[in-house]
Amino acid sequence: AADGDPTTAFAAETAGAAVGLDLGEHGAVRPAAVRLLPRSTSTADLSSLVGARIEGCSAGPDTGCATLTSVEWTPTRDWQTLPVDTAHAYRWVRLVGAAKAKPVLAELEVLAAPQDxxxxxxxxxxxxxxxxxxxxxxxxxxxxxxxxxxxxxxxxxxxxxxxxxxxxxxxxxxxxxxxxxxxxxxxxxxxxxxxxxxxxxxxxxxxxxxxxxxxxxxxxxxxxPLRDLTEAYDNIGITQDGNPQRGDIDGAQSSLSAEGLAAAGVERGRTVSADGFAFVLPSPDATDRDNAVADGQCVPLTGHAARVGLLVTGTYGTSAGITGKVTLAYADGTTATSEVTVPDWGAATGSAAVIAADAGRVNGSGRAQSTRPAQLYAVHVDADPAKRLVSVTLPAASGPLGAKAPLIHVFALATDDRQRTS
The missing domain is CATH 2.60.40.10 (Immunoglobulins)
Known part of the structure; x- marks a missing residue:
């Protein structure tokens, strides 16, 4: 991966594999940036690097490692320079593929921070x-x-x-x-x-x-910091049947049908009632972004409540669903963490999660519309009604969109204050 010849490449045979550099016994440096070059312009080669992380290792090629930076987007067929923020020096620097990706890489370089x-x-x-x-x-x-x-x-x-x-x-x-x-x-x-x-x-x-x-x-x-959930919106999950091009809830340019949801009684900009919560489905705006891919965002949430609800769906989930941790923070400085399990948007009925709506149709960019389950779910975590809420932290992501990683999409938040106390 560091022979200076872009016509040769490392191609992993297993998902999550790593390739790296040994800078030598006396060659440890403080990295200022890492440069990488994909093997080719093929979609498979470029997408194989999405979600990869760059690690610096101090005790061995795969021990004492710390994440320095990551590849958040699909790269182009050119050198990618990733800035690194660290005060530590490392002998070993490696690229580790995403959990479900087999990374393919032509070149990997480390740019050392100046010493003088x-x-x-x-x-x-x-x-x-x-x-x-x-x-x-x-x-x-x-x-x-x-x-x-x-x-x-x-x-x-x-x-x-x-x-x-x-x-x-x-x-x-x-x-x-x-x-x-x-x-x-x-x-x-x-x-x-x-x-x-x-x-x-x-x-x-x-x-x-x-x-x-x-x-x-x-x-x-x-x-x-976020001021509300809408500021975390970074994904388009719902599109009109006649204009599906911008939708991409799954990294494969698919989306839920807005007309299908409306036929099920759910319209954007209006209230969705499910599991005792009144969620407000976001209105379409200039960008049409309508959900946040959960990745540890901290969203302000005020008031007293017995439960906090999330209007969600999952992509690339297993038959058991996607499990993530939700943390509630209270005004007295305490926190409480609970798990939620979100089914895949196309999961068969019978899941423990409450189905808030089923569009019944999936739009594809440049592809024919398909008839299949396309569901939104209501899940919740218990809260302490005696304490005042200040924020909710969404589950961490298992990888970026496009890497076929199981992801939770959050469309709305709501509280159930039926047991509210003063």
Whole structure:
């Protein structure tokens, strides 16, 4: 995987297999980024890398490993550069395929962080819209010469849709003496229009070296908290029969029929009653996104309730369904975690979950509509009615969309406050 010849490749024979680099007994480096090159443009080769994670291992080729970054989207047939945020050095760096994928890879490279001048970014874990947060960029100079007029810049981009967190952030200029470090503090105020989710705060330090120039980079991750579930919507699961192209609930461009759901008494933008809950199915908007692929999102939820309900469906679920953990957080600082089991959207009837609606039809992009179960379910977790809720954390994902990983899609949340106490 590192022979410098893109015409040769590693092709795994088993799902979840790994391929990596041994940098040598004295070759451990602090990775700044990892570069990978798919074998070809074939759909199978490119999709085989979706969900793969890059690990750094300190005790052996497959021991003492920590996840450095991951491949979240289907790559193109070109070099992919994945930034890495770590303060640790590793001798072994490897790519591990998703649970159900057999990775195929032509080349794997590690870009080492500079040893003489480096940049470290420190940022709060959570950012809030309209509130100012301080982000520190530390430039360390281990050389014996001063670095005059170092230009330090900071950008903040969403890791999934590349949108900005705020307007342009002004550059700063500093001088870093030999064998010293200097810290630049940036004030970051997220715009009201900023998308919730993870952001990469990337810093660059540019300085002159002889007749030329040099740039050193560093970054850190932070998140803009959700204000409600709709801000977590990242998937289109329901489409009109005459316009199914944008639907993709399963990574194969399939979706539930909106007309089929309406015939079953469920229309977008209206209340869906199931299992004692009154869910509001989201209205179609400019993007038509109508569900969140559950992956540990923390969604604000207030009030007292005996139960918290989720309007959901599953994709690529087994006959036993997809099990995930839901965590409720209360105002007194306590939390409670419970399991939910969500059937596949095409599961046979008889499941323990309550069927909220069955569209009975599946739309396909460029394919004929098929008649089959296409179900939404109501599941719930018990809550303590004596405590005030502040948030609900959705189950973690087993992989990204498109990797045929079992995933839970959340369309709506609701509370059952029939046992509410003051």
């Amino acid at each position: 001048v480096h940049v470290m970014v420190r940022a709060p874990r959570d950012l809030s819209q309209g509130h100012r947060s301080v982000v520190e960029v530390e430039v360390t100079n281990t050389t014996g010469r001063a670095l005059p007029r170092v230009e330090v810049r900071l950008t903040a981009r969403h890791t999934r849709d590349n949108t900005g967190l705020t307007h342009a952030i002004s550059a700063r200029h500093i001088t870093v003496p030999p064998h010293q470090r200097r810290t630049v503090r940036f004030t970051v105020t997220p715009d009201e229009a900023a998308h919730a989710g993870p952001y990469r705060l990337a810093a660059t330090a540019d300085f002159a070296v002889g007749e030329g120039s040099r740039r050193v980079r560093g970054s850190a991750l932070a998140a803009l």
